[in-house]
Amino acid sequence: MTNFVSAPALNLPDVPIQLAKRTFLAGSTDASMPAAISQLPTATFPLVLQPKPGLHANDISVPDWAADANKWIDAVLHEHGAVLLRGLPLLSADDFTRFVEGLDCETLGYAGGIALRDAVTSKVMTASYEPPEVSMEPHNEMAYTSVYPSKVLFFCETPPACGGETPIVDVRQYAQLIDPALRQKVTQTGIKYLRHLPHQRAASFASWQQTFYTDEKQDVKRFMDERGFEFYWDEDDNLTYSYVRPATVPHPKTGEDVWFNQLVSHHASYFQGYPDDAHADFDYHRSPFHSQYGDGTEFSPDIIAHIREKIWLCAVAFSWQQGDVLVLDNLLVQHGRMSFEGSRRILVSLVK
Incomplete structure (x- = not known):
């Protein structure tokens, strides 16, 4: 029996996310760059899972939430490509580490990666330290190497005050x-x-x-x-x-x-x-x-x-809430980051 239920499709960010002529976005001045992200989140991309109504998330341990989530991930991730877990009792890097440990999976390090990151725990690191004014175009994690993660897990410890949305792209859609x-x-x-x-x-x-x-x-x-x-x-x-x-x-x-x-x-x-x-x-x-x-x-x-045009034409973006965990099939879904203001702390774990 699962303690999760699927939730309705996510709402679009409050303000349309500009692409064309956006400052510090690669390719934004190309004539072919779309004006803004226009794809709507659907009920299945990303698939949003939350605790059942009436259930108090804190009444269930983090390892048990992870074990329950793992069943969903194994069953549906290869179909949907992206699963957003919302409403879990996760507040800190230690909570996220216990969640990752509860998935009973092997994690990867980041030697040879192109981004600057810091290790937070043995299984968790910071997301890329790109300047906040930079928007990072969608990409598959470490697809430029022979050793890459099969899944990428992101955890929102501190959501940004403004901006900082994460665009995701189904590779199967844009490649066509x-x-x-x-x-x-x-x-x-x-x-x-x-x-x-x-x-x-x-x-x-x-x-x-x-x-x-x-x-x-x-x-x-x-x-x-x-x-x-x-x-x-x-x-x-x-x-x-x-x-x-x-x-x-x-x-x-x-x-x-x-x-x-x-x-x-x-x-x-x-x-x-x-x-x-x-x-x-x-x-x-x-x-x-x-x-x-x-x-x-x-x-x-x-x-x-x-290629940049086709990627952005297929992009879907969402705004983070504290405690969110985004699970991506790294071979099927790209992720990026829009520029932001204020504090933003997203942690990541790379699954072998």
């Missing part, structure tokens, strides 16, 4: 809108991901020490060698490396071939929507990250704009 010839070409060549990580004494975005949680170059070499990545160090101990990943992967539960990559969100044009680089004429190959066709050919600006 991409030009078929382009999809076929990218599938054939794969995607080359490039990283340039300065030494911490010269880093303005992320250093290799922050990215790999070590001060030892030998640890980084071991990471590269284990994965077969091409890499080199320059005379100032800055690191550059690259590798090719497929554009699609099979879903572990359904076997469905899924469009799973970060062709756009890993592209250096992201930094043209960034406060420090919005008007800079910078070298893509010295950017913290970049993407190309698998053969090293550059994606044209029109291709990047085309």
